[in-house]
Amino acid sequence: MAFTVTVMGLLIFAAAVAANFAGMILTSTILGPKRRNSVKDQPFECGSLPVGPTHTRFHIRFYLTAILFLIFDIEVVFLYPFITILRPELGVTGLWIMGAFLAVLVFGLAYEWRRGGMEWD
Amino acid sequence: MHTALDSLNAAMSAHPLLVQALAAVAKTVFMMTVVMLIGGLILSWVERKQSAIMQDRIGANRAAILGVRAWGLFHNLADAAKGILKEDFIPPDANPFLHTLAPFLAVSTAVVAFAVLPFGGTVHLWGQSVDLTIAPLPIGILFVWAMMGMGVYGVVLAGYVSNNKFSLLGCLRATAQVISYEVATGLTVLGALLFYRSLDFRDMVAWQMGHNLGQVPFLGHLPDLGAVLAHIPAWGVFLQPLGFVLFFTATIVEMTRIPFDLPEGESEIIGYNIEYSGMKFMIFMMSEFVESLLFAWVIVLVFFGGWSLPGLHLGDGVAVLFGHALPYASGVALEAAAMALKIVFFLWFQMLVRWSLPRFRYDQIMHLGWKIMLPLALANLAVTGVLGVLAR
């Protein structure tokens, strides 16, 4: 039962958090004034004239970062269960297993570095 | 009176689930109060006052209730009232639902992460053991990272639905910065976790309380130092000094505070939240303070021994402080105070950093994350792992 109780506690907390912040936003929506006019409704674009559509293409680097994050995130995720049994159970074998895995990924990191995948100038 | 108490006791003993449910509600109320008070009110006051002291100004001091100014504390109440009463402006081309969902997601994911942070050990009520953690998940630290990952949606949505090129650009920059450092945050704690061999915060604190540096593999084997080291508690910061410095830096980037506050850059660059006003804008600001508290708490649990106080030992109903017996209750109170003081120290230290350092450039942040922090964290982990295994 203990674990179900844990999930129940989490759900009660999450519900309280959701109700609290939904309530804060809702109260301000109800109590705040609503005075629209045509100038206020224009996108203010930090003082410059709006040109072209909002959703234009942006630089490939952002995708590159997102994809690389995904790859290295998976690497980190493997390390978390690994550290719980490295010293008591796996020992030197574990060092070889993770060493080979990390060496492959460090090679990937070095390749990406050399090809300029991490340049932001 | 006694009969009422007796029937309460009988009812509680008969329904273990009721005890747990009531405990869950009580823990929720406690945690929400702590987060809303510190993250919502006190930290923004500390930020104003501390910057004022550091810059030799007076700082916020005008707001008063019946002539009582209380060092400007009421400014935050005034701010909250102002946020509620301001116009909630939604740009005409923005989707109102998603525009509202963004700040909600940003703050609630950060607050839900507190569910796995323990504020004490275990207490016994009506024959039930109740953990002083809302959700004592065995994968606690991963839960915090998962919630940090979910927080990105608030930023992405805010930038996307605002229908403004500058918020879109701001959100792309913010997302790329935050996700880059999620890798570094995840890697830098691993060295300390190698010692604790658990992903549960309670196990981490228990390990740090139960060991001293003389018992640590490798360090304890050093010939002359062993006896001296036996007097130092095995806190994560002593085991992993580099890991701690890297982790502390990565968390400041994660919560996007100065010197890494490019997502907001309030003074000159424009962030993802420019099309937000009133309460929604304040909630974005608040999520930053909530994250400060979250990371201060995580740092204390992982690197500074949680509620452990050197010299204090709590046994079965007895407390001993440097050989002197204390009432058990005062021992528990001392532990709670030690934990609170450590967290307050790190909140103060985060503020100190925030008001001392100038902002980095964007390319410098990405360079630091991928080319310095990531290789250093990997090297730190490799050295710790090899030494730990060979000297076990």
Next chain:
Amino acid sequence: MGLREVLLAVFAFGALAFALAVVSTRNTVYAALEFVAHLLCLAALYCLLDAPLLGVLQVMVYAGAIMVLFLFAVMMLDIQETGRESAFQGPGQVAGALLLAALLFALLVFGADRFPAAALAPAAAPGAPGVGADNVVRVARALFERGALVFEAVGVLLLTAVVAVMVMAKRRLEN
């Protein structure tokens, strides 16, 4: 029916409802968010079934990394403006979708008890105290003792992904 069964039913229903919403919503951003909600329901199911590690990794990797990438793609292409057609076009697509769903269902019904779940199954009764903590260590053993070779293969696969990403992005970076 205990608390555990009630929660399982609630999250199973939620997962199904959000999955249906993902394939039937036209707005891509909404569909992506519904997919995240679906993943959260699945994570809760895993937690209730004494596999908290799987549950939290589901949120970290799928919801926290893969779906962010999806949203990036949606934001750049602004598919919301182009994809105004209905999600299902014509009876052929509906029939195909139903056929696939039936196949998947059959696979689950007939294949479920052939899955070697014993290795990962908790030692104690489901939901007993301490089962969750055991989960991480058991997954680690399965992964690094019996599955070490597969694990190394995953490393090579990830390396391939890094190289592929760089090759694809290289032309754009040089412009």
